[in-house]
Amino acid sequence: TDIRIGADLIRRRKGGTPIVCLTAYTYPIARLLDPHVDLLLVGDSVAMVLHGHETTLGASLEMMIAHGQAVMRGSAKACVVVDMPAGTYEDSAAQAVASARRIVGECGCQAVKLEGGVDMAAQIAAIVAADIPVMGHIGLQPQSVEKDGGYKIKGRTDENVAALIADASAVEKAGAFSLVIEGTIEKVAADITRRIAIPTIGIGASGECDGQILVIDDMVGLTVDRVPKFVKQYADLRSVIQHAAERYASEVRDRDFPGPTHVFSRTNGGDES
Numbered sequence: 001t002d003i004r005i006g007a008d009l010i011r012r013r014k015g016g017t018p019i020v021c022l023t024a025y026t027y028p029i030a031r032l033l034d035p036h037v038d039l040l041l042v043g044d045s046v047a048m049v050l051h052g053h054e055t056t057l058g059a060s061l062e063m064m065i066a067h068g069q070a071v072m073r074g075s076a077k078a079c080v081v082v083d084m085p086a087g088t089y090e091d092s093a094a095q096a097v098a099s100a101r102r103i104v105g106e107c108g109c110q111a112v113k114l115e116g117g118v119d120m121a122a123q124i125a126a127i128v129a130a131d132i133p134v135m136g137h138i139g140l141q142p143q144s145v146e147k148d149g150g151y152k153i154k155g156r157t158d159e160n161v162a163a164l165i166a167d168a169s170a171v172e173k174a175g176a177f178s179l180v181i182e183g184t185i186e187k188v189a190a191d192i193t194r195r196i197a198i199p200t201i202g203i204g205a206s207g208e209c210d211g212q213i214l215v216i217d218d219m220v221g222l223t224v225d226r227v228p229k230f231v232k233q234y235a236d237l238r239s240v241i242q243h244a245a246e247r248y249a250s251e252v253r254d255r256d257f258p259g260p261t262h263v264f265s266r267t268n269g270g271d272e273s
């Protein structure tokens, strides 16, 4: 396998240094994040975060590939994982392999991620058999949010817990190299992390996981719609951009911009812009 996904990533777990992951959808953000993270996920959250869709069901294979290519151009060392969008893998193992091959073939990314546990084990096994590393994703599965009737935390009932543990084991047995656990109670994330040998990556699933991931726009305070409770905001880019836009607008209206240093004449500077 690719060195970006090899032993180095898998080894850091069970009391070791946690695995640092963030989503990325664009070239500049990939450039900025790559030095600081172990893994960049081109999440299908891109459909909501950058394209303004209501849910992740708005993502298409073409959308994921375009963003995957952009992130690969900006990434030098992080393991880049691209989400398989809804409707491109659920029907059969053959459909899943064909879609995964297209994503990896056109992006050159290190792995794909798909949502599901016991129900998607055949798809995961088939993609892995085709030599494409797979990251699993269980717990709160945003592609099922319409079916589930909202973004609901998992693991609060015994029935729920048994199903989650079965899902985690199925993903591991199918050959996934790691597992995202989203939106579960802390105890369930801890139990799963203890039971399976592959690293767990948590989002809204506590510090008991082997690594953490957040949506980049949520993390830097750029998200304009609802931000989930579990997010910590490390910057406030919304107000940075709002203030920049306000100042630019008033300077243009007042003819303060462009100023002398932004203007060309016969005598200043060279030919380049």
Ligand code: KIV
Residues within 6 Å of the ligand: 023, 041, 042, 043, 044, 045, 046, 083, 137, 180, 182, 203, 213, 214, 215
């Ligand atoms: O699409 C996404 O951003 C994700 C992560 C948050 C795990 O699947």
Ligand code: NA
Residues within 6 Å of the ligand: 043, 044, 045, 056, 083, 142
């Ligand atoms: Na996703």
